[in-house]
Amino acid sequence: MSEVCVKVALRVRPLLPNELIQNHKVCVRIVPDTAQVMVGSDKLFSFDHAFGPTATQDEVYNSCVQPLVETLLRGDNATVFCFGQTGSGKTYTFGGGNLGEEGGIIDRVAENMFSLLWEKKNSDGVETKVRVTYLELYMEQLQDLLEPHNTDKELFIRENDKGNTVVVGAKERVVTSAEELLSVVEAGNVLRHINTTGDE
Numbered sequence: 001m002s003e004v005c006v007k008v009a010l011r012v013r014p015l016l017p018n019e020l021i022q023n024h025k026v027c028v029r030i031v032p033d034t035a036q037v038m039v040g041s042d043k044l045f046s047f048d049h050a051f052g053p054t055a056t057q058d059e060v061y062n063s064c065v066q067p068l069v070e071t072l073l074r075g076d077n078a079t080v081f082c083f084g085q086t087g088s089g090k091t092y093t094f095g096g097g098n099l100g101e102e103g104g105i106i107d108r109v110a111e112n113m114f115s116l117l118w119e120k121k122n123s124d125g126v127e128t129k130v131r132v133t134y135l136e137l138y139m140e141q142l143q144d145l146l147e148p149h150n151t152d153k154e155l156f157i158r159e160n161d162k163g164n165t166v167v168v169g170a171k172e173r174v175v176t177s178a179e180e181l182l183s184v185v186e187a188g189n190v191l192r193h194i195n196t197t198g199d200e
Contacts (some may be wrong), residue, residue: 008047009064010037014053057101061094061108069112073120077164080105106185110178132181133170134188145188146171147188 011061012028029038030052035096049063068078081091082105097106103111114129120126134145142155154169175181 007064009049009051009060010045010047011051011055011060011089011093012037012053013092016087034116052183057093057095057108061105064197065105066111066112069109069116072113073116107178107182108180114181130175130181131172132175132184133167133172134185135170142167143191144171145171145191146173146184148191150182 009070012030015024015026025127027040030036030039030050030070031044035047035050037047037050049062051060065080071078080094082094084090091104093104095102095107115127117126117130120128131196132146136143144150144153144155155170158166158168160166165184165187173184175184
């Protein structure tokens with residue numbers, strides 16, 4: 001198993017049009033040519049990556065996520081976790097359902113992964129099967145977003161014999177393309193709980 005390493009990236013979104021109208025001011029700045037962020041005039045924080053308001057989806061993906069796709073295809077685990085208050089840009093960054101320039105992390109992982117799998121199949125004759133589960137942990141309850149009508153379903157987080165964390169009882173779907181994977185994600189997104197930070 002590969003070395004476990006947590007890397008933290010910060011992305012500062014631009015002020016929104018209504019924030020500009022209301023004269024909001026920028027209080028977080030990226031220190032040029034560093035992975036440091038200045039909050040206010042005197043607080044400096046360091047990260048593995050720091051992206052300013054002009055950073056593209058491509059820059060964020062290539063710096064932070066693309067290497068993880070190769071990790072996955074070697075059979076190791078990888079996790080990308082977006083965290084922030086409501087309106088901070090998590091949904092935009094994470095994406096789902098847009099294979100264009102504005103596509104987020106999910107879109108790009110799907111595209112990149114199936115492209116690499118196709119290359120492996122053509123060059124080495126390697127056959128693969130991609131299975132998807134889509135779960136939500138909300139208010140300390142696991143919900144299977146691929147089985148929306150089965151609310152009584154019990155899901156259990158366990159460690160398997162290889163030391164991997166698995167969710168027993170989760171519905172799996174086999175997908176054969178980036179488009180099919182994103183279709184499953186979009187269907188699951190409809191069932192997600194979306195609340196303002198701090199709401200229950």
